[in-house]
Amino acid sequence: MSVLVFADSSEGKFKKTAFEVVSYGKKVAEQLGTTIVVLTINATDSSELHAYGAEKIITVSNESLGTFNAKQYASIVTEVAKQHTATVVVLDSSIDGLYLAPIVAVNLEAGYASNTVSLPSSTSPFTVKRKAFSNKAFSDTVIATETKVIGLAKNSFGIHENTTTGSSEVFEPTIIELGVLSEKVKRVTGTVTIADADVVVSAGRGLKGPENWGMIEELASVLGAATACSKPVSDLGWRPHSEHVGQTGKPVASNLYIAIGISGAIQHLAGVNASKVKVVVNTDPEAPFFKAADYGIVGDAFEVVPKLIEKLKAFKQV
Ligand SMILES: Cc1cc2nc3c(=O)[nH]c(=O)nc-3n(C[C@H](O)[C@H](O)[C@H](O)COP(=O)(O)OP(=O)(O)OC[C@H]3O[C@@H](n4cnc5c(N)ncnc54)[C@H](O)[C@@H]3O)c2cc1C
The missing domain is CATH 3.40.50.620 (HUPs)
Known part of the structure; x- marks a missing residue:
């Protein structure tokens, strides 16, 4: 046994x-x-x-x-x-x-x-x-x-x-005949994968367009985090499908999940609410995500995120 x-x-x-x-x-x-x-x-x-x-x-x-x-x-x-x-x-x-x-x-x-x-x-x-x-x-x-x-x-x-x-x-295992074989796997994500990440920085349609993801990537880089997004963001082609998280995307169970400009629809929450600490940044105080959040910031992502990056960089230098 x-x-x-x-x-x-x-x-x-x-x-x-x-x-x-x-x-x-x-x-x-x-x-x-x-x-x-x-x-x-x-x-x-x-x-x-x-x-x-x-x-x-x-x-x-x-x-x-x-x-x-x-x-x-x-x-x-x-x-x-x-x-x-x-x-x-x-x-x-x-x-x-x-x-x-x-x-x-x-x-x-x-x-x-x-x-x-x-x-x-x-x-x-x-x-x-x-x-x-x-x-x-x-x-x-x-x-x-x-x-x-x-x-x-x-x-x-x-x-x-x-x-x-x-x-x-x-141990020398028995190698079986396979009908389907993957010859090579090309990684589509950066250095930190969503599955392995302790921290995930995720953004939604509140970011307005793909050109605004620079600050999300910078925040993720300062935190050593993986980047993720809501379904419509990947459907619109703003971000790759590999970043789509939620019920129909990748599940997230990180220690820290930061959701920026994401409303918190039930299908999104279903895939991310296993994360230990959830931080939400949203202009709308009635956004459903605040009910699931451990920390919430009611504010404009375009003001809050650059300030967060600045503070985190200063904190890391101390
Ligand atoms: C069968 C099914 C499966 C689905 N699966 C998934 C899934 O796996 N994952 C998923 O994410 N969705 C999924 N969805 C879609 C889901 O229902 C929502 O439509 C989607 O999550 C909404 O994405 P969003 O929050 O990015 O966009 P929106 O709902 O448009 O929300 C944008 C949010 O950004 C806020 N905002 C706007 N401007 C700013 C700003 N300047 N600063 C800060 N905040 C701002 C707004 O207040 C709003 O709350 C599924 C839907 C269905 C029907």
């Missing part, structure tokens, strides 16, 4: 969610009185994961796995889960994780709890808390199958250092 965690990486480097799922998996293993096994694919330095509780690390290195493919990756997770008689498999809730987890669950005939936000409140019956109804509610979910697959929501458990000594083992 074991808890298997898949620690995802990109271009050899672990995503931040990898440290979170390992921290979580370690605690679940402790609850179950068992060990944690961590699987990595093409990561440069898997030993980093010992700092977050990884005991046994299974490393896979194979050039043909350079680009994520859900069917292939799921087959590897399944193989390792069976070899280590994993009763719980933990994955992140990134876009890749959301493709991967249901296939793994089907392969293992396991129950799957997506968007999980807590450690099991009980291990018998195995019960976890999940986000429901576009993050508007929580549901206590019992997974009754022998094997359980958990998709951990980003930033819900946190990264916890828990230095553990352990072993590392190389």
Whole structure:
């Protein structure tokens, strides 16, 4: 019996969610009185994961796995889960994780709890808390199958250092025939991706036009943040579709989400309200976003944002 965690990486480097799922998996293993096994694919330095509780690390290195493919990756997770008689498999809730987890669950005939936000409140019956109804509610979910697959929501458990000594083992997986192959993936975003960002600076139609995004990019750069936008902004071609966040765009669960000139329509909020602290800048004091905001500035973005940049730059020099 074991808890298997898949620690995802990109271009050899672990995503931040990898440290979170390992921290979580370690605690679940402790609850179950068992060990944690961590699987990595093409990561440069898997030993980093010992700092977050990884005991046994299974490393896979194979050039043909350079680009994520859900069917292939799921087959590897399944193989390792069976070899280590994993009763719980933990994955992140990134876009890749959301493709991967249901296939793994089907392969293992396991129950799957997506968007999980807590450690099991009980291990018998195995019960976890999940986000429901576009993050508007929580549901206590019992997974009754022998094997359980958990998709951990980003930033819900946190990264916890828990230095553990352990072993590392190389694994040669079965490479399966794929109908669809991605040859090359070209990144469309800048240095900080929305998925990995701690801070996201997002702007909407209140910015009036694409020519005004210089100040948004500057604010993002001062904060080391990713840039995002509302749906109409990307529909209008003011910003790339990769920046569209919300119910039909990318989900955001950052530590800080700054919304500038965005009204806060329900479809926008559905995708961003998992962020820990939300700051809203809007000229209209009745804008719905203020109800969801932790901090609100009623003001004109064209006056507020340059002042914010100036103050932040001065603060950073102190
Ligand atoms: C099925 C469906 C799915 C959808 N999915 C999404 C989604 O995933 N993401 C998403 O964003 N939307 C989505 N939408 C659209 C959503 O309903 C809203 O229309 C959209 O979010 C509004 O974008 P906005 O806030 O940028 O624009 P607006 O609604 O036009 O709001 C602009 C805001 O800027 C403020 N403003 C104006 N000038 C200034 C200024 N100078 N300084 C500061 N503030 C100013 C205004 O007061 C206003 O509140 C979806 C809609 C549908 C029907």
